[in-house]
Amino acid sequence: MRTIECAERSRKPRETDRRRRLDAEKPSVKTGAAATGRSGAATRARILEAANGLFYAEGIRATSAERIIEQVGITKVTFYRHFRTKSDLVVAYLEAQSAAERAWMQSLHRADDPVGTLRALATDIGSASCEPGFRGCAFINAAAEFPDADDPVRRVVDAHRRWMLAEFADIATAAGAEDVDSVARQLMLLRDGGMVNGYLHQPETLGASLAAAFTAIIAPHEGDSRA
Numbered sequence: 548m549r550t551i552e553c554a555e556r557s558r559k560p561r562e563t564d565r566r567r568r569l570d571a572e573k574p575s576v577k578t579g580a581a582a583t584g585r586s587g588a589a590t591r592a593r594i595l596e597a598a599n600g601l602f603y604a605e606g607i608r609a610t611s612a613e614r615i616i617e618q619v620g621i622t623k624v625t626f627y628r629h630f631r632t633k634s635d636l637v638v639a640y641l642e643a644q645s646a647a648e649r650a651w652m653q654s655l656h657r658a659d660d661p662v663g664t665l666r667a668l669a670t671d672i673g674s675a676s677c678e679p680g681f682r683g684c685a686f687i688n689a690a691a692e693f694p695d696a697d698d699p700v701r702r703v704v705d706a707h708r709r710w711m712l713a714e715f716a717d718i719a720t721a722a723g724a725e726d727v728d729s730v731a732r733q734l735m736l737l738r739d740g741g742m743v744n745g746y747l748h749q750p751e752t753l754g755a756s757l758a759a760a761f762t763a764i765i766a767p768h769e770g771d772s773r774a
Contacts (some may be wrong), residue, residue, distance in 0.1 A: 549666025578769070580627045591629045593619050603685055607637055607692050607700075607729065624750040637689070637700050644685045645707040652714055661722040665734070665761035673754020683746035687739060733764050 603675040719730035
């Protein structure tokens with residue numbers, strides 16, 4: 548059968564063969580452009596992945612662009628094609644951290660169960676603090692390294708923390724709190740303290756302790772809202 552099929556193909560007009568070759572060449576140009584785009588996106592992702600690990604583990608200012616370039620295995624030209632400055636990379640790193648934390652918190656948010664939401668948050672924070680390499684909150688760490696409120700890095704930090712405070716305000720509202728802003732700030736304070744405590748002291752007890760503290764703040768308001 549293979550011999551017959553090959554023979555049939557060989558009898559087809561040469562013009563048809565030529566058109567096929569031309570048609571085959573057209574997608575190859577598009578595929579090449581698409582491949583370049585995918586390659587560029589992959590390189591950017593590799594840079595961000597390396598930055599994520601190094602910035603979080605060793606500190607942002609302690610990690611040079613050269614260190615990241617060496618770890619990724621690219622040239623300086625390639626690095627600066629994706630990030631014009633190290634500051635741009637730090638901003639991208641924090642924006643990626645923000646997106647991940649937003650997705651995580653929103654996945655746990657149950658509008659009809661504020662206490663359950665907070666307990667789930669506490670459990671996950673406790674679990675994270677027990678993992679090797681845990682160094683607390685990436686945003687608190689970044690803020691400590693960039694004290695200038697007008698720095699682009701601090702603007703990303705502040706934007707993320709405003710969003711988080713609004714999330715806690717939603718939880719306080721769902722619980723029926725009268726002073727939503729005050730309760731939200733208390734919850735935020737507990738979260739921040741939990742992240743620091745998980746890094747510095749006894750992470751194995753953090754989840755339960757944080758859940759109890761969250762509950763102590765929110766449960767009385769929840770009881771009032773159900774009355």
